[in-house]
Structure formats: structure tokens, C-alpha cells
Amino acid sequence: ELKVEQNPLFLSMQEGKNYTIYCNYSTTSDRLYWYRQDPGKSLESLFVLLSNGAVKQEGRLMASLDTKARLSTLHITAAVHDLSATYFCAVGLMNRDDKIIFGKGTRLHILP
Amino acid sequence: GAGVSQSPSNKVTEKGKDVELRCDPISGHTALYWYRQRLGQGLEFLIYFQGNSAPDKSGLPSDRFSAERTGESVSTLTIQRTQQEDSAVYLCASSFINEKLFFGSGTQLSVL
Numbered sequence: 001e002l003k004v005e006q007n008p009l010f011l012s013m014q015e016g017k018n019y020t021i022y023c024n025y026s027t028t029s030d031r032l033y034w035y036r037q038d039p040g041k042s043l044e045s046l047f048v049l050l051s052n053g054a055v056k057q058e059g060r061l062m063a064s065l066d067t068k069a070r071l072s073t074l075h076i077t078a079a080v081h082d083l084s085a086t087y088f089c090a091v092g093l094m095n096r097d098d099k100i101i102f103g104k105g106t107r108l109h110i111l112p
Numbered sequence: 113g114a115g116v117s118q119s120p121s122n123k124v125t126e127k128g129k130d131v132e133l134r135c136d137p138i139s140g141h142t143a144l145y146w147y148r149q150r151l152g153q154g155l156e157f158l159i160y161f162q163g164n165s166a167p168d169k170s171g172l173p174s175d176r177f178s179a180e181r182t183g184e185s186v187s188t189l190t191i192q193r194t195q196q197e198d199s200a201v202y203l204c205a206s207s208f209i210n211e212k213l214f215f216g217s218g219t220q221l222s223v224l
Contacts, residue, residue, distance in 0.1 A: 033212055042203065042215040043155075088154065092210065099168050100145065100213060104154035 002027050004091050006103035014111050016078050021106045023072040023089035031092035032065050032072045033100065036085045043088065047074075076108075084110045114138075116216035118204050124222045125194055133189045133219045137206030144181055145205045145213060146189050148173075155203065161187065162209065194223045 003026040013019050023032070032049040047056045049065035049072060056063050060083065062075045072089055090102045117136040125131050137144050146158040157171035161181040172178070176194075181187040191198055201220050205213035 031210060042217045043205075043213075045212045045214070048212045090155075090213075099157055099160040099171075101157055102147070102155040 002029070002091060002093060002101045004089060004101050004103040006087075006089055006106050008106060009104060010107045010109075012109045012111060013076075013079055015080055018078065019076050021074040021076075021087055021089075021108075023074070023091075023103055025070050025072075025091045027070075027093065028067070029070070029091045029093060030067065031100070033090040033092075034063050034072070034074055035088045035090065035102075037088065037105070038085050046087075079110045081110050081112055084108055116204055116206050116214050118202075118216035118219050120219060121217060122220045122222075124224065126224055127196060128193055130190065130192045131194055131221065133191075133202050133204075133221070135187045135189070135204030135206075135216060137185070137187070137204070138214055140184075140208070141206035141214070142184055142209055143207045143213075144184075144187050145207075146179060146187070147203045147205070148200045149203055149218070150200045158189070158202075191221075194221075196223050199223045 005024045007022050034046040035043040037043045047063040052067040054065045060077045065072045086105045086107045088102050088105045090100045092100045119134045142163045144161040147155040159179045160168040176192045179189045199222050201218040203218045205215045207213045
């Protein structure tokens with residue numbers, strides 16, 4: 001059974017600092033997604049990572065995927081208050097058109 | 113439509129009543145997912161439809177929950193004899209096969 005674990009689950013950080021959110025998953029996968037959710041809102045897609053070593057960046061966020069370690073990271077550079085949200089990673093099973101399982105989410109709170 | 117549409121946006125019901133939630137996916141998307149999100153929690157997988165394949169119902173929490181999908185269009189999630197623990201936001205998402213999910217705004221279900 002596919003399990004997806006994120007850590008930390010809660011992160012409070014100062015503006016201007018860097019930090020990384022980790023996403024580990026239990027079985028081989030070739031599809032890793034990162035989503036953002038603002039309070040009371042639905043989920044918005046940030047990144048889709050489809051191969052080992054994939055790296056994608058948008059603004060202050062950068063996501064990477066290591067399929068051998070079954071690990072993805074979401075790195076935040078010089079955080080700003082607008083990035084406060086909950087971030088979810090999600091994983092689909094390799095080579096199967098199968099369900100996508102989400103981690104529990106990381107609630108990020110950026111202090112001014 | 114331009115996005116995934118869910119209705120109703122809010123539903124308040126009495127314990128023991130049945131409820132039906134509707135999801136209109138993005139046209140052409142073969143995959144459709146239902147997730148449940150309790151307050152402050154992550155996304156709990158419920159059911160997955162892919163084209164004409166048999167749905168993956170492995171996430172449905174009890175036999176009070178069922179879902180249908182008509183071809184590659186509308187889906188309905190039905191909860192019979194609702195209980196207070198069913199109170200949550202029910203999120204629907206659709207996608208092309210193996211691509212990122214687009215989420216609806218969700219249905220907030222409150223069981224009194």
C-alpha cells in the first residue's frame with residue numbers, strides 16, 4: 001500500500017529565511033505532485049515531477065525528485081508572507097493509471 | 113466548463129438523512145477522484161474513476177458511501193444515513209491520465 005509522509009507537518013518561519021519541506025513515499029512511483037492550499041480554499045497545482053532528478057522552480061519555490069530515495073523536497077528561498085499556506089505532496093503509482101495519494105500536508109506560517 | 117464544478121457548495125443535513133454530492137469534471141478528463149478533508153487535516157482518498165475501467169473504491173470508509181460516474185462526465189457521491197463524523201469538505205478532482213489534478217471548490221458537508 002502506498003504511503004506518503006511529509007515533514008514537518010507545521011512550520012513557522014521568519015520572512016527572508018530558507019527552508020525545506022520533505023516528502024517520503026513508500027513504493028516506486030514516477031509521478032510526484034506538489035499542491036498549495038490556502039485556508040478555506042481548494043488545492044492549486046504547483047509542480048509535477050515525472051523523472052528521477054527532476055527539478056522545477058517557480059519564484060521562491062523549487063521542487064526536486066529523487067526516485068531512488070523515494071524522496072521529494074520543496075525548498076523555499078527567502079520566504080515572504082504570501083507563501084503562508086498548506087503544502088501537500090501527492091504520489092501516483094509507477095506505470096499505472098492509478099489513484100493518487102496525498103500526504104497530510106505541511107502548514108507553513110511565515111512571520112513578518 | 114472552464115474548471116471542475118461541485119454542487120452544492122454547502123450542505124447542512126440531519127443525522128440519518130441521505131445526501132448526494134455532484135461533480136462536473138473538466139471536459140475530456142478521463143480520471144475523476146473524490147477525496148474527503150476533515151477540518152485541518154489532509155486529503156483522504158475515497159474513490160477513483162478512470163475511463164470505462166472499474167472504479168477503485170478502496171478508500172470508501174463504509175458501505176454507506178457510494179459513487180457513480182456516467183461515462184467520462186458527471187459523478188455523484190452518495191452518503192446514506194449520514195453520521196456526524198461524515199462532516200467534512202468533499203473534494204472532487206479530474207485530470208487527463210497521469211497528469212496533474214484539477215480540483216473543484218469542494219462541498220462543505222455539516223451533519224447536525
